Amino acid sequence: MAVATETMRDRFYRVTSELLDTDERVAVVLADIGVAQLRELGAFDRHPERAINVGIRESLMVSVSAGMALAGMRPIAHSYAPFLVERPFEQLKLDFSHQGLGGVLASVGASYDWASGGRTHHAPGDVAAVATLPGWTILVPGHPDEAESGLRGAIDDGRRAYLRLAEQTNSGPVAGATEGIVEVRRGSASAPMVLAVGPMLDRVLEAASDDDVAVLYTARPRPFDAASFRALVRGTEVVLVEPYLEGTSSAQVVAATADRPTRVLAIGVPHGEHRHYGTYEEHDRAFGLDASGIRERVRAFVSTTAVA
Amino acid sequence: MTALDRYENLAGLMSLMTGDEKHSFAATSTLDVLWVLYDRVLRVTPEAVDLPERDRFLLSKGHGPMAYYAVLAAKGFVAPSVLETFGQYDSPLGMHPDRNLVPGVEIASGSLGHGLPLGVGLAMGLRARRLGEPRVFCLVGDAESDEGSNQEAIVLAGRESLEAVTAIVVDNQSSSRGWPGGLAARFEVEGWSAVTVDGRDHEEIESALTLEHAGRPHAVVARVEPK
CATH class of the missing domain: 3.40.50.920 (Rossmann fold)
Incomplete structure (x- = not known):
């Protein structure tokens, strides 16, 4: 069954594309990773000014997202966790937290989803790192439905959220899990x-x-x-x-x-x-x-x- | 317009922060560019600091903000009495500015290399929101341009043809490893319009900042005396 094999990452692209269609405040900013998937969904054709690929420039990806938030947008930045969180960490600290802006950072790769990729693509410390910064909601979904509700919730209320998408999932979602324990x-x-x-x-x-x-x-x-x-x-x-x-x-x-x-x-x-x-x-x-x-x-x- | 709204008053306003009447205010590298921006170019007033259509000025080079605060006071954004609290625990005016503490300050800055990338994103956001024609001016230093994040932003603004963006590089030749060929060339090669002016000449600065640059971002390199 197709739905059962949809990963959190697949769901993220599909929902992001839908959000671009339905909410004109939403923008997605990428650094090459994720471009092919969103292009296939037509996001760049339909929303050339709100679906942006900055090239392999992750610091810029985060800063541009924050700049779009300064203009009143609800940005979504996305990449592998090491390049989204660890490389541009000061951009998270200053361009989002210190400026006082909201936005969603959605990572893939988790701790070692691409295990054979080695340390460069592993980020077991990402949650601990983001947790040192004030005002971030950290979402670690265990199912694509939780990933979707977490993403939609963060966009709706305009908060700063780190959404950690993983390959591994539970057999089903748990109601209320993206809101607490x-x-x-x-x-x-x-x-x-x-x-x-x-x-x-x-x-x-x-x-x-x-x-x-x-x-x-x-x-x-x-x-x-x-x-x-x-x-x-x-x-x-x-x-x-x-x-x-x-x-x-x-x-x-x-x-x-x-x-x-x-x-x-x-x-x-x-x-x-x-x-x-x-x-x-x-x-x-x-x-x-x-x-x-x-x-x-x-x-x-x-x-x-x-x-x- | 306030009674303080004259260039000649900036020295006195800055001395409220430095406590030093003899401080050579004119040596402040950004002073003349800031004055010309607020006096002749920016479409923003103290009453319109939240207006979506306002021009945005981003002081990326947030280090040494006394000239900035003095200009904001002269233009009525900040009460002159507040300048006397500069750097104090409860003051809204720190050694680096904070947008959350000072109405009219568009970004918090101090760490170098953040303003231009933020400004490029801001211009893209304003474009997507179809908010008329607000412009985004961003002041950086020549040494600040050492930060790679600025180079990332220069490329993107060029490719996106962000006409709303004007970068002002105050060049006091303080970049430790230098910019052979000049900074303007770094912008031009990425598709920007770029001019180099005397950073002390108000007429030159004004005409450079208001130069027609259809379909391209614009850079003004304002050369001042070496640091």
Whole structure:
């Protein structure tokens, strides 16, 4: 079925093209990447002044997007995560945050979607980097429907949003996940609680299937939904499973539970200069980010409590 | 027009910030270009700082903004008494300007190489919104032109035939590695109209800034005494 094979990236191009048609404030600014896809959808023919390819100039792509926001537009900039976020980082800081402007930065590539592309195309630190800047909503969808609702929501209210599109998806969307933290699976009163972000949900549910483990989910790690998190947390063990740099949201979890005894385990992509190619499945396995790796680490974390 | 609205008053206004009557205000590289822009060229007034159709002036070279603030005060955008708070904790007037603190300031600047790329995007956004004919003037320095982001913007503005954009390069020969052949050539090769003028001569500056440049962005290199 065609719909089932539509990736977040496919959906992004289709929805962006639709937004250009229906909202004259919307502009898309590219640096070669994504041009072929939007050209195929006719976006450049229909909207030559709002669909812009600046060439391989990512700093300019971000600044031009911000400049269009200065004119009252709702820009969308798009590229591979390292070139959208890390290379032009000061443009995010100054041209969007410091100027006080809104816009959407939509990345592809995630932590290592193109695993064989190597470190130059991997960006496990992108969310942590953007999270240092004020006023960004960070969306990490786990399904194309969540990517679409996140994109449309950000365009509608004109906020600054970083939308992190990934190859890996969950089997279905979760209602409310782009607005905050939601409960997906309830455990006993003392059950450890896992907060899964974006594409980590399905494997977390698989990892938890035989155990008394509660599962929360969000596709919006920033702003961190501390209110819902506090309302939903019950036990003393919290496990954070994020598809990017491990510990990216640890400080948020700790702050949200500062008034109660809580132990936190952060699972994510380990810090390091990983020199490996292959597939993203192989990277997940190597980092313990597949279902069995997550199950083992959660069980070990919980059993440490029992011994103590 | 305010009672302060004369070039001769800029020295006194700047001394409110520097506290130094002997400060050689005329040595400020951007002073004459800024004055001519606000006095003779820009279609913007203190009452129209939010008007969508206004001309935009982007001070990309946000370092050393005293001349800018003095001109804004002379033209009524900033109360002269505010100049005395320059650089203080609660002042809207910092060592680098912030659009969120000063009405009439179009961008926050200070880090070099951001204004021209922002200005190009702004012009493209205004074009897409069909907001009449607002123009975008952006002041950069010759040393600021070292930043590669400016070169990226020069290429795009040329390819997009952004007639609304005028870049003003105040050239005090402070670029550490220099620009062989002059800065105007860097714009011309990318399809811009470009002229080089005496950055102290108000008539020359005005005629350069208002020069016809149909279908092309325009660059005015304003040469002043070397730093």
